[in-house]
Amino acid sequence: LESDEEIVHRVSDDPEIVKFMLENLEEAEVQTQEDAIEELGTRVASGQGKNYQLKRANYVIDRYLLPHLHEDDVEEEDVRINKAYYLCRMAEAAFELALYRRQSDDKDHYANKRLKVSGDLMTDLFRTALNKLARDVKYQLERANMRNRQLTVTTVVRSDVLTERLEHPIATGNWVGGRSGVSQLVDRTDYMGVLSHLRRLRSPLSRSQPHFKARDLHATQWGRICPSETPEGPNCGLVKNFAQAMELSQHVDDERELKGELASMGVEGIPEITTDHKPADD
Known part of the structure; x- marks a missing residue:
């Protein structure tokens, strides 16, 4: 997204949010896509040659920026425009939070967790x-x-x-x-101990910090995480265990079936940007 109109329209049409956006755009020193790539290149590969900086900037955008949107069988331009839409959605959420129109996200909510099995x-x-x-x-x-x-x-x-x-x-x-501590020797004291050990979860947070919220039992862990099985001491609450009856689903076979299910629940796709867009009346 290069023009100011495209960027503002993609973020929001709300007048108060547009005012925030215009203040940001006025301070922006970058005007074109080439300038943006050069600016990113100086940040991700400072002190290197210009050609290497440009190459590295493009590589970082394609591979490291929002990597969950990267697909090998999709055209590069389509992937980048999806990433642009996603960034605009993130910006809109930040503006809504600043205007007290939405609550801040709960990072301890289990829907916001990612498990590495x-x-x-x-x-x-x-x-x-x-x-x-x-x-x-x-x-x-x-x-x-x-x-x-x-x-x-x-x-x-x-x-x-x-x-x-x-x-x-x-x-x-x-x-x-x-x-560290990713793989461990299985504790075979008894059968239930083996089952418990095989279903252990380990948080990447530092043990030396309090992290009170992360250690607490969250309501969204109901049916997924055992409420009582956790070690004492510095690991308390950071090392958890799956509930014995919990099943971890994997391998969604048909992506189209999943998208159809989301569509039936009311999830809408991102509409294309129209050039004849007119701002809404106050």
């Missing part, structure tokens, strides 16, 4: 290990080429690179991204 964690680990293997294969090929050695699979693809990258985190619990 074993499959997601192993995906992160395997992706890192595979990238490491690819870099090692490239290095071994360059090394063999410089020394004019005959290429063999055993020398180019070292079997221990991938294996060690997978086994070491699982054995120690030190995962990619600086997380």
Whole structure:
């Protein structure tokens, strides 16, 4: 979204919110899409060459900004316009909060939580290990080429690179991204203890901070989280357990069926921007 009219129209038509928007737009030093990419480039790759800055800025927008909207089989422009709409929706929510028209979101509400189950964690680990293997294969090929050695699979693809990258985190619990205690030895004191351990949840919040709200039992955890099973001491409330009768659903097979279900519940899609838009009367 490049013009001020497009941006304001996409955020809101409310006069009070538009006044907020105009104040922000007047302070903006960027006027064109090219200027915006250059400005982002200086922030994400300061001190680098201009071409690298532009390339890095585009990569960050496509891969790291709102990554849940990124789809490999969708055109880049369509993905970016969806991200623009999403940012505008976020801005509208912030303006509504500033005008006391809505309550602030409850970050402890269970609908606002994201669970990383074993499959997601192993995906992160395997992706890192595979990238490491690819870099090692490239290095071994360059090394063999410089020394004019005959290429063999055993020398180019070292079997221990991938294996060690997978086994070491699982054995120690030190995962990619600086997380620790992800994998643990199962406590087999009794059968119920095993079930409890297999359904354990661990919060990424620091144990040394109070985090009173996060440690409290929230009403939306009813039927999902056990209200009494939690350790004593600094981990109290940060380490929880699933309720024994809770089932975790996975693998939504048909995305169209899910979208149809949302549409039947009244969820509306984002309409296209019209150039002949006229602001609403006061």
